[in-house]
Amino acid sequence: MAIEQSESQEPRRDGLTLLPPIPTEETPLLREDVEQQPERNDANGAPVAQEPSTRELVLVLGSIWLGVFLAALDATVVATLSAAISSSFNSLSLLSWIATSYLISNAAFQPLSGKLTDIFSRRTGLVFSNIFFALGNLICGLATQQWVMIFGRVVAGIGGGGLTAISTFVTSDLVPLRRRGVWQGIGNICYGTGMGLGGVFGGFINDSIGWRWAFLIQVPFVILSGILVFFTVKIPVKETDKSRLKRVDFLGAFTLLASLVLLLLGLNAGGNQVPWNHPLVLTSLPLSAIFLAIFVYVEDQVASEPVIPVRLLLDRTVGAACLTNWFATMAVFGLLFYVPVYFQVQGYSATAAGVRLIPQAVGTASGSLGSGYVMRLTGKYIKLNYFTLLLMIASTAAISTFSLQSPPWLAFVYLFFLGFGYGAMLTITLVALIAAVDHHFHSVVTSASYAFRSTGSTIGITIASAVFQNVLKWGLWSRLGDHEGASDLIARLRDSLDEVWNLPDDLQASARDAYMDALRAIFVTMLVLAVTSGLTSTAMRQHTLHSNLARR
Structure with missing residues (x-):
């Protein structure tokens, strides 16, 4: 009888685990049969934590x-x-x-x-x-x-x-x-x-x-x-x-590190520290592509234990989850970098502009936790993913309608739902890509998603910055180009928002309109990236969300 009850503790096919057997007079008090179990492994023999x-x-x-x-x-x-x-x-x-x-x-x-x-x-x-x-x-x-x-x-x-x-x-x-x-x-x-x-x-x-x-x-x-x-x-x-050092893919680690450092160095320096045609940018970005190609070859053909098994990215769910992270992070970080500028153009101080970003942080935490509870209850994430990305896209579209006369409460609402959709997306895509691969690959695919997310944030800010500077330059010249000393004035306005408030009222209104046009161009560009994120997410498939670590 004791053996039959013990066997009933195995996870059922519906994912639930039965309660432990009711103790009898023949049940050992210290449960040695449980305490002395061998270390558990997943379906591929890799150790799984208790x-x-x-x-x-x-x-x-x-x-x-x-x-x-x-x-x-x-x-x-x-x-x-x-x-x-x-x-x-x-x-x-x-x-x-x-x-x-x-x-x-x-x-x-x-x-x-x-x-x-x-x-x-x-x-x-x-x-x-x-x-x-x-x-x-x-x-x-x-x-x-x-x-x-x-x-x-x-x-x-x-x-x-x-x-x-x-x-x-x-x-x-x-x-x-x-x-x-x-x-x-x-x-x-x-x-x-x-x-x-x-x-x-x-x-x-x-x-x-x-x-x-x-x-x-x-x-x-x-x-x-x-x-x-x-x-x-x-x-x-x-x-x-093998010894632990021999298991390290040093060549893959070096080429990946070099590729990411050169990419981020070029993107961050271009248009910020140096012009885009500076040798630093023109050298670092092509070298980044070369090291990335070498990394892919090493991981696929050379390394016995690759840093990131690149073939995993060919899986529909893994690839789609990473790209969804990439485009969504571009959109959200581009917005978060320039929405405070919008508040300052409205007339708020830098501190007040920062405070108005709090709803986005609250929304991100709420969306992440809320989507986690829904997946726990249902074991599903595809429809939830569609809903949250539609929410993020709708919030981005709403932000694109901002004007200088928009009431403050609108920003609180739109930013909260933007954060809610983004936070939910992060959790859903993470669970999806982990569910799509074997347990012993979960850390490397998570690392891959972090690589997409971190480069996405930089690329998003870079795209937003390029759009802002070009549209602002055009807008200022079209409105203030006939003014005496226009070249010097426009240069100062492009370098510092504070210069707007030193202008006479008529010129100040023109400068603020030019800033608003540039900001709206950013918001629309980020909307395109958010829509792209939603489209890429449709390639994800539903995978089983197991209720035990061994995934059996």
């Missing part, structure tokens, strides 16, 4: 999310502190490099973290990321020269990228797909809270004790995060006859 209780999940993921919160906080802290840091070093050129250096290293190392933590363990990757993140913040807080400050942001970017990416892998390791979206949503709330508080924290620290302390204060908390994950994260690693 499913933890909710209490254990809260402990493990809470330890990791502390680092995620700090990484998000750090990203937006710099947005507030950039001007103060640049002024203290007497270098306005430093302002753009502070953000660019962090973005490049963050985006370049995220795709590598999947395979490397498969080999060296999630715990090792998280401890490594916390160390680099703490070290980078310490360097920034103590920097006395420009190059040291930039180096510190590069080091912090390596750590911050690892913290955000590896947290996603760990969640997939410990949570079955059916419940995956709910826990991802909670993690996104931690990330969104960090982003929302970063600017306020940075401004307060800068005004009270100086910008350096905004970096230094983070260091002990990052060290605490590293200690917590060292003791709480214990996920099995697949062992082979």
Whole structure:
């Protein structure tokens, strides 16, 4: 009888797991038959972590999310502190490099973290990321020269990228797909809270004790995060006859790293630090394409354990999910970069413009968590994906109707639903691409999605910037070209929005109209990208969302 009851605990075909057998007089008190089970493997023989209780999940993921919160906080802290840091070093050129250096290293190392933590363990990757993140913040807080400050942001970017990416892998390791979206949503709330508080924290620290302390204060908390994950994260690693170093695809890692760094360097420098026809841009972008081609060849034909198995991207669901992320992130980041400019053209201060972005952050967290609950209840994501992307497209279209006379409440509503659709899309596509591949590939396809997302954010901002500058230039010349000293005036208006408020009333109205035309051109361009994202998502297929980690 005891044997028959034990067998009934196997997962049923409907995905549910029966309750444990009722103990009898013959049932061992210590349940040795359970305690001495061998390590569980998935259908391909790869080790699978034991499913933890909710209490254990809260402990493990809470330890990791502390680092995620700090990484998000750090990203937006710099947005507030950039001007103060640049002024203290007497270098306005430093302002753009502070953000660019962090973005490049963050985006370049995220795709590598999947395979490397498969080999060296999630715990090792998280401890490594916390160390680099703490070290980078310490360097920034103590920097006395420009190059040291930039180096510190590069080091912090390596750590911050690892913290955000590896947290996603760990969640997939410990949570079955059916419940995956709910826990991802909670993690996104931690990330969104960090982003929302970063600017306020940075401004307060800068005004009270100086910008350096905004970096230094983070260091002990990052060290605490590293200690917590060292003791709480214990996920099995697949062992082979090879040494761990021999399993690392160094050539693939180098070519991918080179391709992403060169791409992001060219896109960030072009039109910002240097003109688009500068040798830096004309060299870095073609070299990026060459290294990408070499990377694809190495991964497909040479590497025994590739960083990213490129053939996985040929799967309809994986490829569509990555492209959906790519185009949607282009659209959302292009909007988030220029919607605050719209608020300032309306007459709001920079602080008030930043506050008006809070509904987008709230919507992103809500959409992520809400879509997770729906997938947990239904086990389906295709129709949910269509609904959320239609919501994002409709919100982008609504933003395209903004005018200088639009009431403030409209922006709150449109940005909330934009965030809701985007947050839901991130969770749905993540669950879809993980469900489409075998369990032991989940970290590398997640890394691939991060690569698409990080490059999408940069490309989106670059496209928006190019549209803005060209339409603004045309609009200013068409309205102010006949004015005396037009060339100098237009140059100043293109460089600084503050110059608008120094103009006489009649010229001020013309300049604001030119700015509004440029912003509307951006909004329409981002709408096209949002629609493209929706179209690519239609290629995704419905896959089974298993209720157990072994996917059996």
